[in-house]
Amino acid sequence: MMTISYEYEGSLYVNLTNKCDCACVFCLRHNGHKGSIYADDLWLEHEPSREEALEDLLKRDMSQYKNLVFCGFGEPMFRWDDDAWLIDTLKERGVKLPPVRFNTNGHANRILGRDITPELQGRVDIISISLNGADEAEYTAVTQPSTGALGWADMLDFTRKSAQYVPSVVMTIVDKDKTPEDIDRARALAESLGATLRVREYIPD
Numbered sequence: 650m651m652t653i654s655y656e657y658e659g660s661l662y663v664n665l666t667n668k669c670d671c672a673c674v675f676c677l678r679h680n681g682h683k684g685s686i687y688a689d690d691l692w693l694e695h696e697p698s699r700e701e702a703l704e705d706l707l708k709r710d711m712s713q714y715k716n717l718v719f720c721g722f723g724e725p726m727f728r729w730d731d732d733a734w735l736i737d738t739l740k741e742r743g744v745k746l747p748p749v750r751f752n753t754n755g756h757a758n759r760i761l762g763r764d765i766t767p768e769l770q771g772r773v774d775i776i777s778i779s780l781n782g783a784d785e786a787e788y789t790a791v792t793q794p795s796t797g798a799l800g801w802a803d804m805l806d807f808t809r810k811s812a813q814y815v816p817s818v819v820m821t822i823v824d825k826d827k828t829p830e831d832i833d834r835a836r837a838l839a840e841s842l843g844a845t846l847r848v849r850e851y852i853p854d
């Protein structure tokens with residue numbers, strides 16, 4: 650069975666791609682898990698078309714969810730054009746969406762080859778970007794972006810630009826192996842970009 654959308658902690662999560670340009674050391678995609686704590690099976694047989702995803706989402710009662718979250722087992726921004734189409738089409742069909750959130754690695758502009766941040770305006774209410782480290786070396790070691798050191802600069806630039814268009818920009822960091830000084834540095838960095846820092850607890854396998 651293929652999971653396009655699933656409920657988790659009161660929100661509806663949308664899973665349209667398993668692609669990612671990173672290889673985070675903690676990522677469930679390559680830790681040998683089939684599925685995860687979130688849903689039975691997030692490995693997609695094929696990437697659903699935008700129409701398949703629309704059909705799936707139209708069956709949901711959006712009024713009961715806290716957020717509509719584009720996330721899943723991969724980097725959702727690989728499908729940004731389809732995500733934007735889905736958001737627009739649902740609204741055109743009269744669906745009242747809960748606040749829309751993206752959980753992203755912040756590499757969208759590199760992935761799509763253009764600055765997409767103005768397109769977030771009016772579509773995305775909350776963007777959550779994985780900071781994963783207080784400096785470039787730590788970030789690169791943890792996330793292993795395919796573009797190497799560019800990943801860090803891209804992510805910071807995307808965060809700064811998103812803050813102009815998205816009401817709430819959050820950077821997340823996992824507390825494992827972090828000193829209070831690391832967290833302070835990460836917080837100062839997030840705030841300098843117009844974001845707030847959210848410290849997440851490490852969940853072992």
Ligand code: SF4
Pocket residue numbers: 669670671672673675676677678722723724753754779792
């Ligand atoms: S950015 Fe997300 S999907 Fe990509 S490897 Fe890291 S944790 Fe996995």
